[in-house]
Amino acid sequence: MGPLIPNEIIAGNWNFLIAFVIGIGFGFVLEQAGFSSSRKLAGMFYGYDTVVLKVFFTGAITAMLGLLFFSLFDWIDLSLVYVNPTFLWSAIIGGVIMGLGFITAGFCPGTSVCAAAIGKIDAMIFIVGIFLGIFIFGESFPLLQNLFVAGDMGSPKLNQVLGISGGVLALLVILAAAIMFWIGEWAERKFPREEY
Amino acid sequence: MKPRNLAVGIMILLGIVIAMVPENTTKPFKLTAQQMLNAVNDGTEMVHPDLLADWLINKDPSIQLIDVRSSDEFEKFHLDQAINVPRADILSPDYREIWDQGVKFNVIYSNGSTTAHDAWMILRQLGYQNIGVLMGGLNYWTEVVMNPKSPAAILPDDEIAKYEFRKGASQALGGGSASAPATSAEIEVQKPKIVPRKAKKAPQGGC
Numbered sequence: 001m002g003p004l005i006p007n008e009i010i011a012g013n014w015n016f017l018i019a020f021v022i023g024i025g026f027g028f029v030l031e032q033a034g035f036s037s038s039r040k041l042a043g044m045f046y047g048y049d050t051v052v053l054k055v056f057f058t059g060a061i062t063a064m065l066g067l068l069f070f071s072l073f074d075w076i077d078l079s080l081v082y083v084n085p086t087f088l089w090s091a092i093i094g095g096v097i098m099g100l101g102f103i104t105a106g107f108c109p110g111t112s113v114c115a116a117a118i119g120k121i122d123a124m125i126f127i128v129g130i131f132l133g134i135f136i137f138g139e140s141f142p143l144l145q146n147l148f149v150a151g152d153m154g155s156p157k158l159n160q161v162l163g164i165s166g167g168v169l170a171l172l173v174i175l176a177a178a179i180m181f182w183i184g185e186w187a188e189r190k191f192p193r194e195e196y
Numbered sequence: 197m198k199p200r201n202l203a204v205g206i207m208i209l210l211g212i213v214i215a216m217v218p219e220n221t222t223k224p225f226k227l228t229a230q231q232m233l234n235a236v237n238d239g240t241e242m243v244h245p246d247l248l249a250d251w252l253i254n255k256d257p258s259i260q261l262i263d264v265r266s267s268d269e270f271e272k273f274h275l276d277q278a279i280n281v282p283r284a285d286i287l288s289p290d291y292r293e294i295w296d297q298g299v300k301f302n303v304i305y306s307n308g309s310t311t312a313h314d315a316w317m318i319l320r321q322l323g324y325q326n327i328g329v330l331m332g333g334l335n336y337w338t339e340v341v342m343n344p345k346s347p348a349a350i351l352p353d354d355e356i357a358k359y360e361f362r363k364g365a366s367q368a369l370g371g372g373s374a375s376a377p378a379t380s381a382e383i384e385v386q387k388p389k390i391v392p393r394k395a396k397k398a399p400q401g402g403c
Contacts, residue, residue, distance in 0.1 A: 061207060068214045165219045171211035178204050 002076035027114050029055075036115035038106025038122065045103050048193040050184030057177045064170055088151025105129070226323030241316055243303050243328040245340040246358065249365040252276070260300040264315045265307060275305070275334075276369070286315050295324045305330035305337070341365050 004010045033055045034040045043049025070076040102108050105126050107115060112130070115123030137144070159169035197205075227235070235241070251259045252275075261278035263270050270280040281291050283306075294302065304327060306312040312329045319327055330337060344362035347355045 065207070065210050065214060069210075072214070072217055165215070167211075167214040167217060167219060171208075171215035174207050174211035178208065181204070 001074070002070065003080050006080045007077075026110065027117070029059075030111055030114045031118070035111040036118055036120065036123070038115070038120075041108070041111060042103060042106045043193070046193070047187035047191040050181075050188060053184050054181055057180065061170075061174055061177055064173065068166055068170055083155040083157065085155045086151075086153040087149055088153060090148055090150070093147070101129075227321050232317070232321055235320060236317075241320070241328050242331045244331050245337045246362065246365075248303060248330060248337070249341045249362070249369060253365055253368050258300050260294070260302050262294065262302050262304045263306070264304050264311050269307070273334075275337075278305075281315075283311050283315050286319060295319055295322075295327070298326065301326045301328060303328045303330055306333050308333045308335055341369065 001007065001009070005012050005015060030036065033051060035052065035055070040049050041052055044052040067076065067078065067081070071078045098108070105112075105122070107123055107126050109130055112123045112126040116127055141148070157166070159166045162169065248259075261275050263274045263278040263280045264283045264286065265280075266282050267280055270278075270282075274280065279294065281294065285291060286295075304312040304315055309329055309332055312333060316327055316329045332339075341362055344359055344366060347359050
């Protein structure tokens with residue numbers, strides 16, 4: 001049956017409307033989880049608040065289990081689901097830059113928009129920074145191009161690389177998440193911080 | 197029990213379930229046997245040489261010719277602009293982009309139409325829709341378009357017009373000298389399969 005648009009069950013024009021609804025839902029969840037507070041996000045790095053880890057991992061696990069069960073019930077053809085290609089060096093360097101921005105500013109791109117929407121000035125400045133970064137990257141792309149495409153690994157899935165089935169990997173990820181949540185809450189007790 | 201502990205327990209339980217069930221390799225075939233039979237009965241995939249000649253002369257950019265014979269045969273002779281995808285390699289990921297696109301109409305041909313039809317059947321079952329088969333293959337193409345026979349003078353005008361078109365097409369597409377190196381085995385099998393032109397004539401005469 002699914003995915004709906006590649007299988008032409010609904011027209012491709014629905015893409016934007018669906019993205020719009022999901023985007024609003026995503027923003028709502030970010031705000032509800034308290035992610036428009038940069039202190040909460042920074043708490044992840046200092047250990048006094050690990051809700052970021054918990055929310056994102058719960059989201060990932062829910063989607064992962066959902067897709068696997070949908071595939072099991074023949075509701076979705078996973079081979080038609082787009083998997084972002086892996087460019088190893090881009091991913092590593094981009095991850096470092098993103099992490100630096102995350103800890104220095106206290107936002108990631110999505111949460112900055114949430115925070116700007118509730119009127120936080122630092123978030124608005126952060127968004128200006130995002131566009132500045134995009135502009136610099138765009139203008140210097142010819143210089144960065146080789147690095148950008150270096151380490152092209154295609155679109156491998158972790159379970160294929162490890163040679164195990166998707167279901168076993170899912171179980172391992174769930175167990176890893178449960179352990180991380182437990183460690184996270186231990187850290188919250190260990191490094192408490194009041195009034196943030 | 198705290199709700200979140202319950203949630204963790206449910207997640208782990210679901211994880212165990214999904215780890216134990218066999219991985220669903222969702223059926224690659226998109227058409228059921230009945231749908232496939234209907235498609236074969238309809239025969240709408242057949243492209244008559246006249247129609248193909250018309251497309252080629254008009255340089256229709258949406259037409260892509262695919263030669264599914266072996267690369268040796270392809271080297272010896274092939275239609276202009278054709279791409280060689282030997283039948284054995286049609287499922288190779290290298291050629292996936294040829295089939296998996298919604299822009300061009302692929303016309304598959306071989307010497308007769310058996311090889312081309314084999315490829316068409318498999319590809320059609322995989323869900324690719326924009327595929328046609330050159331009716332009668334290169335043999336029929338040579339007979340109809342490259343070396344057209346002049347019709348008897350008593351035939352109706354449209355028959356003569358068709359002949360004129362074929363003669364023109366033959367010149368435009370480098371006919372006359374072209375001869376498809378058909379393997380004898382396939383010709384024998386194929387000759388009876390060539391869809392008789394009568395079928396096309398009947399409605400034309402009637403109108």
